Amino acid sequence: MTRVLVVEDDPQLVRALVINMQARRYGVDSAPDGATALRLVAARQPDVVLLDLGLPDMDGVDVIKTLRGWTRVPILVLSARRASDEKVAALDAGADDYVTKPFSMDELMARLRAAVRRTEESPLAAGTMFVETADFTIDLRAKKVVRGAHDVRLTPTEWHLLEILVTHPGRLITQRFLLQEVWGVSRRDKTNYLRVYMAQLRRKLETDPARPRYLITEPGMGYRFEG
Template structure:
């Protein structure tokens, strides 16, 4: 059973989420504040976290950073904050998706299913289990990246983007394809997600992130991986 942790202080929204998730056979734990949420995450080890940013005891971004200190569990933000700065801050801290309130329950559940899929193994073709570049190496079976002799910690979304790109070396992967595969959505207004995550991958993997050798942008079209 897939377990979902809901960290939200609005009891009506929590009740609606619990009813809808349990009806679809998810296990659900709920926390009214960040402190309880972090404690439940450690104790229950959820498969996905739904997190509000406006919590009574601490900002949700602080919760994201605390979780990212020890787990790669997918984190979906559900927040009334609609400004791009808030979205980028949450994504930069390690969130995997950002849904603004009010939201469609069907869309939220579709994104949750996509978040769960991102943690599953991608089918690998022969010869693609390991990718070597001059700057880093990727073991796709072990979900491990090594750079300069050290493991590189990636979030589930960063991993999924990297896997899609490196398993099709030299091929242009369009923005719409990446949005559909990683977030389950194809809206043009979500391309800022891609910019944020590709920037994070470059900071972690490229020797010179401002002049990338391996994670290449094709302006207005998409991205390409070059070994």
């Protein structure tokens, strides 16, 4: 059973989420504030966290940053904050998706399923289990990246993007394909997700993120990995 932690201080919304998710056979825990959320993530080890940014004791972005210090659990932000910089701040902190309130339950469930799918093992062809470059190595089976003798921490979304690109070396992977595979959406207005996450991957992997050697942008089309 997939276990979800709902971090939200609105009891009415929590009740609606719990009812809908339990009806779909998810296990659900809830936390009314950031401190409780951090404790429950450690204790219950949920498969997905649904996180409101406006918590009574701390900002949701701080919760994301704290969690990313020790876990790669997928984090879906549920927030009434619509400003682009708010969304970018949450994604930069390590959130995997951002859903603006009010939202449809069907859309939220689709995003949740996509988040769970990203963390599942995907079968890979023989010979693509290990990728080595001059600057970093990627162990696809262990889901581990090493750069300069140090492990590189990647969020589940960053990992899924990287995995798609490195298992198709030299091939153009379209924006539409990446959006569908990673977020379950293909609308063009979501391409900012790709820009944010590709920028994060470059900061973590490229020697000069402004002039990437490995993670190449094909303007208006998509991205490719050059090994």
